[in-house]
Amino acid sequence: MFGPGSLTWRVNGEAVLLLGGGRALILQVAHPKVAAGVAEFSGYREDPWGRLYRTLEVTLRIAFGDSETSRAASEGLRRIHERVAGTDDRREPYRALDPDLLLWVHATLIDTSLTIYERYVGELTPRAQSLYYEEMKTLGEAYSIPRDAMPADHAAFRRYWASMLADGLRVTEATREVATRSCDPICPGRLAGNRGDQAGHRGNAPRTPARRDGARLGTRTRAPARGLAARDPSPDARPAGPLSPLPPALAPGSSGRPDSLPSPVPGMPRATAGSPAPSPCAGGGGSRPPR
Secondary structure, three states, X not given: OOOOOOHHHHHHOOHHHHHHHHHHHXXXXXXXXXXXXXXXXXXXXXXXXXXXXXXXXXXHHHHHOOHHHHHHHHHXXXXXXXXXXXXOOOOOEEEOOOHHHHHHHHHXXXXXXXXXXXXXXXXXXXXXXXXXXXXXXHHHHHOOOOHXXXXXXXHHHHHHHHHHHHHOOOOOHHHHHHHHHHHOOOOOHHHHOOOHHHOOOOOOOOOOHHXXXXXXXXXXXXXXXXXXXXXOOOHHHOOOOOOOOOOHHHOOOOOOOOOOOOOOOOOOXXXXXXXXXXXXXXXXXXXXXXX
16 A cells, blocks of 8 residues: 555554554543444454454555555455444444544554654654655545545644543443453563563463464564664565465455454553653563664
8 A cells, every 4th residue: 555655664664663552452442432342342352462463464464565455455354344333331332334433543543653653763744744644544544434534634633633532532341341451461572572482471371372473473563564664775674575365354255253443553652761661561661672
């Protein structure tokens, strides 16, 4: 969908954006209808890191794949979301293809992508932020958000964001459960910055298949852009080759279990200069990524 000269490659190609998965998810499920859909349909309880990988796999294919790959992933995501519908804690109906819900989820990814990029990589000019938002509107259409349902420009997006934080969110029991279970599993070593045989472990926790998958996540998710693509002109900064086939849940005719609304997993709260980077898992800590 996007090429090497795009703001999407420059920003979303940074592997450090993965650290913001917890922030993005908590913001998403602070919307009661999003939380209800995730709680009822997502596999986060049984396989949180598998769910994370599947979400990353699809969204990276949409953003970084060629036209055919991107279209196939987008259509597969829509087929899954067509089956996601129910009622929230107040018995109000929801459906995953509701443009308002899709927009909120996409907004959390836009805001957290910019937040983490500027916190750990470098500042973007107002013009660059505006251009990035225009590209995100194109990406939003691939997530089934009508273009006229999205804020017209970056300034309008900031107003929308402020209004949602002020009066559009509500913490529910589903919010708390999703946040607790998703942000406090075993932390994959490559996401937490560990090395070697400790990857995917906390204490003497058994090395389950899900944790092994999680430990490999840092390698698997570098398919669209390796390293710091925006700043490194070396061959390693270019795409690492064709993206892997569609996950089985997105294959045509599949009845695989749907996950939550689109979630490329970026972002993290801004911190003061020189302060430690929060861990992607709740309650953790870590060292500041190298610049």
